[in-house]
Every structure is written in structure tokens, then in C-alpha cells.
Amino acid sequence: MDVSVIVTSANTTSERRISYDWSISHFKTRLEQITGIPSSAQKLQLYVSEAEDPVIIVAPAGYSDNDANVGMFADRIVPYARLHVEDTRPPHVWENYTDVSEVDKFELSLEEYEKRTDTVLAWKKRNNLGRFGMSAERAKESKTVDSTGIQAGQRCLVSEPFERRGLVKFVGKVRDLPGNDLLWVGVEFDEPVGKNDGSIKGNRYFQSKPNHGSFLKADKVQVGDFPAIDEFLSEDEEL
Structure with missing residues (x-):
């Protein structure tokens, strides 16, 4: 007959099935594989109830561990009783399974x-x-000016959120704007539709008339032959 018990030791806890037919010697050999405690140093304490004193599993008088079997304690080895394996050796010879300082480690540069x-x-x-x-948005934002060919002095068109024309006055990084690694395009618009005069927080990056300057990401700026807007021309004349 087999029965499940909870096997514990100073370093282990596990559920195991044991057989009444095993000799105590064989039983201890199996416990050594679980707890690491040599058979000769094991003291087996069976707790049916934590409130009761444990039953010591030891070969009865006149028997050896090879002659006595686990079934001799069948009346106390009930399902899920706790079997504690105590190490009777001096503590200084116990194996320390939690100290990994002496364990060879795999190292990789x-x-x-x-x-x-x-x-x-x-x-x-x-x-x-x-x-x-x-991300797609980040990739769009990080598009460098160099890859677009935008240079200071070029005429440009900005279509969003509405169409505006102007002159590229600055190409570079702006420490006063988010994304210090991004390149910004400073534009002086033909009309007062900008946000600044080419400066931010007191730091000037280019010269522009008040409310004519803005900083834009490269993908928002299209350079080309975009003549300055003459507000005195009609739309037909401008085209």
C-alpha cells in the first residue's frame, strides 16, 4: 500500500508517496535523495498532528533497518502526515544548499x-x-534634416494646420524643445502666422519679425520654389 506524506528537512519541503513494503533502510536511501542528509545521519520524526509529540521511526528492538519495514508504523503514517528528517551530524558539516558563493558560475562577456x-x-x-x-510616430519625428535636404536660405511651404509660406532660417537642435536629439527647422513666415521671433525662453536661434517665426519638425516642411506671398495680388495673379 502507498500513502502520500509531506517530507520536510532544514532545506526542503515536498510531497512524496511512500510504500509500507519498503524497508527502513530503503526508505532512508530514498529520503537521502530528497533531503541530501546521509542515511546514517537521519532521525525520522513523524508528526500526525503538530500538537502531538512526534513518533520516532526507528527499527524496533531485535530488528535492523534492513529487517524492519515502513508498514510497522502503518497505524501512524496516515495520508499527509508530516515526516521531518533531522540531520544528526554536527552543524559544521551540514551542506549549505543556500550559499552559492562557492558554486562555479557561467560567465559571459x-x-x-x-x-x-x-x-x-x-x-x-x-x-x-x-x-x-x-514606433511609427517616433520614426517620423526622428527624421533628420540631412535626409530631406533642407537648408537655411531655402523657400518653403508648411501645409498643416493650414498653408503657410516662408523662408528657412535655421536647421539644428533646439535644447529648449522636447527631444534634444531631434533636428528642428526654424522658419520665418511671410505673414504673422508664427509663434515667436526665432527665440525660445530667451535663447535666440534665428532672427525673425515678431510672430513670424516657428520651429517645425522636418517632415512638416516642404522646400522648393514657393514665392513670397504678395497680399496685394489676387489669387489669379499669384498663380
Whole structure:
């Protein structure tokens, strides 16, 4: 007959099935594999109830561990009783399974790690995730001015949120705007439809008439042959 018990020791806790047919010697051998405590140093204490004193499982007088079997204690080994295995050796010889300071560790340099193809880092690179990925909005924002060919002195058209024409006066980074790594285009509009005069927070980036200047992301600016607006011309004449 088999029965499930809870086996505990100083370092382990597990549920195990044991057989009444096992000899105590065989039983201790099995417990050594679970707890790491040598058979010769085991003291087996069976707790049917935590409120009661434990039953010590030891071969009766006239029996050895090889002759006595677990079934001799069948009246006390009830399902899910707790069997505690105590180590009778002096504490200084106990194995410390929680101290990993002496355990050989696998070490890998950052250079070697980055070369491997079976790592989380490699997976992120393949799938453009984390610092290797970029959302569509971020990709749009980070478009460099160099890739668009925008240069100071070019005429330009800004279509959003409404159509405006002007002159590119500045190309570069603006520390007073979000995204310090982005390149901004400073435009002086032909009409007073801007937000500033080419300065932000007291720092000047280009010279513009009041309310004619604005800073825009590169994807908002189209450069080309866009003549200055003459407000005295009719729409037909301008075209």
C-alpha cells in the first residue's frame, strides 16, 4: 500500500508517496535523495498532528533497518502526515544548499553575449523591440534634416494646420524643445502666422519679425520654389 506524506528537512519541503513494503533502510536511501542528509545521519520524526509529540521511526528492538519495514508504523503514517528528517551530524558539516558563493558560475562577456543569436538581446534585435525598435510616430519625428535636404536660405511651404509660406532660417537642435536629439527647422513666415521671433525662453536661434517665426519638425516642411506671398495680388495673379 502507498500513502502520500509531506517530507520536510532544514532545506526542503515536498510531497512524496511512500510504500509500507519498503524497508527502513530503503526508505532512508530514498529520503537521502530528497533531503541530501546521509542515511546514517537521519532521525525520522513523524508528526500526525503538530500538537502531538512526534513518533520516532526507528527499527524496533531485535530488528535492523534492513529487517524492519515502513508498514510497522502503518497505524501512524496516515495520508499527509508530516515526516521531518533531522540531520544528526554536527552543524559544521551540514551542506549549505543556500550559499552559492562557492558554486562555479557561467560567465559571459558583453562582447560575447552580443554575438550570440540565442539570447533575449538577439530576439529584440530581430523583432525591432525595446531600444532597437521605433514606433511609427517616433520614426517620423526622428527624421533628420540631412535626409530631406533642407537648408537655411531655402523657400518653403508648411501645409498643416493650414498653408503657410516662408523662408528657412535655421536647421539644428533646439535644447529648449522636447527631444534634444531631434533636428528642428526654424522658419520665418511671410505673414504673422508664427509663434515667436526665432527665440525660445530667451535663447535666440534665428532672427525673425515678431510672430513670424516657428520651429517645425522636418517632415512638416516642404522646400522648393514657393514665392513670397504678395497680399496685394489676387489669387489669379499669384498663380
